[in-house]
Amino acid sequence: MVKVGIVGGTGYTGVELLRLLAQHPDVELVAITSRKEAGMAVSDMFPNLRGRVGLKFVDPVDAPLKSCDVVFFATPNGIAMQQTRELLDAGVRVIDLAADFRIKDVALWEKWYGMPHACPDLIAEAVYGLPELNREHIRKARLIANPGCYPTAAQLGFLPLIEAGVADLGHLVADCKSGVSGAGRKAEVGALFSEAADNFKAYAVAGHRHLPEISQGLTLVAGKPVQLTFVPHLTPLIRGIHATLYVRLTAEVDLQALYEKRYANEYFVDVLPAGAHPETRSVRGGNFCRIAVHRPQGGDVAVVLSVIDNLTKGAAGQAVQNMNLLFDLPENKGLEQIPLLP
Ligand SMILES: NC(=O)C1=CN([C@@H]2O[C@H](COP(=O)(O)OP(=O)(O)OC[C@H]3O[C@@H](n4cnc5c(N)ncnc54)[C@H](OP(=O)(O)O)[C@@H]3O)[C@@H](O)[C@H]2O)C=CC1
Numbered sequence: 001m002v003k004v005g006i007v008g009g010t011g012y013t014g015v016e017l018l019r020l021l022a023q024h025p026d027v028e029l030v031a032i033t034s035r036k037e038a039g040m041a042v043s044d045m046f047p048n049l050r051g052r053v054g055l056k057f058v059d060p061v062d063a064p065l066k067s068c069d070v071v072f073f074a075t076p077n078g079i080a081m082q083q084t085r086e087l088l089d090a091g092v093r094v095i096d097l098a099a100d101f102r103i104k105d106v107a108l109w110e111k112w113y114g115m116p117h118a119c120p121d122l123i124a125e126a127v128y129g130l131p132e133l134n135r136e137h138i139r140k141a142r143l144i145a146n147p148g149c150y151p152t153a154a155q156l157g158f159l160p161l162i163e164a165g166v167a168d169l170g171h172l173v174a175d176c177k178s179g180v181s182g183a184g185r186k187a188e189v190g191a192l193f194s195e196a197a198d199n200f201k202a203y204a205v206a207g208h209r210h211l212p213e214i215s216q217g218l219t220l221v222a223g224k225p226v227q228l229t230f231v232p233h234l235t236p237l238i239r240g241i242h243a244t245l246y247v248r249l250t251a252e253v254d255l256q257a258l259y260e261k262r263y264a265n266e267y268f269v270d271v272l273p274a275g276a277h278p279e280t281r282s283v284r285g286g287n288f289c290r291i292a293v294h295r296p297q298g299g300d301v302a303v304v305l306s307v308i309d310n311l312t313k314g315a316a317g318q319a320v321q322n323m324n325l326l327f328d329l330p331e332n333k334g335l336e337q338i339p340l341l342p
């Protein structure tokens, strides 16, 4: 059994990790932390876990994290980097759902995240946990930087065209929409029902911290810099990301065949039939990315539609997928839930 600890068990990605790990046949949950709720039974806070998780929340200071095989950080940015070295030194593997280890350029990370990095040397060691791109490196890693939600949807959508060398790298556009759970469980005016319901808006058009993350991933694949315009939007959904990606083609290509071939052996990426329009509800609660490719009026612009559940493939599900790779388990173990529809 893989002994698992979770730091930050009361947030939305924390409870999603619990839902998935409680059903995982090879996992033993050892410690789940919360500073505010220490002492409370996990199933008192999350009744969906009654009968499945018998632990109480413990304060991170008291949690037996060093006796775990792997610790997930489902905490705000800047927390995992303070504790990772100690855990790695104790032989514990670390999967950070936040962004502490995602950006290789330390100065760039510090600029976007507005704080000094506590352990820049570990950024170099960390492996970016997008299995469809990086599987073999993930298997050998001690420290995984789990990708952001928008970056997962966007990169999986862009990858085939960039790998094939048929994208105009100077004009990539990612027009993305997220459900409100993407903002986390903390109290925030913008996430109130009366603010977010029956409303739709763009935000962070001038620059969002996922821009450097997506650009870094695509630049690595392309072997040269890319110019990306990324605009996130808040939609009145609870879960879900819908990324609409625009790519000017530089060569003739059969889009459908390209995407079907690229993802033929990827359990979690589903290329829909030609002409389809993926829906966020078709991935709700499942660790899947569903993609459809279009070429409106046969022109030279490819439109790629990519949907994920921000809490599952966009966070906790992908983190469990990475855990499976770290411990030589089948990649889809514990992750075969059929998405909830309607
Ligand atoms: N929501 C989403 O769709 C996605 C989120 N992420 C990332 O995952 C991380 C968690 O997100 P989410 O679950 O939404 O966040 P939440 O705000 O919902 O939860 C944060 C959790 O972290 C704990 N926490 C906060 N501060 C500390 C601290 N200093 N030390 C230890 N624990 C702390 C909180 O519990 P307590 O305060 O009681 O200790 C809580 O359990 C974030 O970095 C987020 O950016 C990534 C992809 C998608």
Ligand SMILES: CC(=O)N[C@@H](CCC(=O)OP(=O)(O)O)C(=O)O
Residues within 6 Å of the ligand: 097, 098, 099, 147, 148, 149, 150, 178, 179, 180, 181, 182, 183, 184, 232, 234
């Ligand atoms: C709707 C919403 O607010 N989404 C969040 C992004 C999700 C997230 O948690 O960001 P990381 O993946 O970097 O951890 C935002 O735009 O800040």
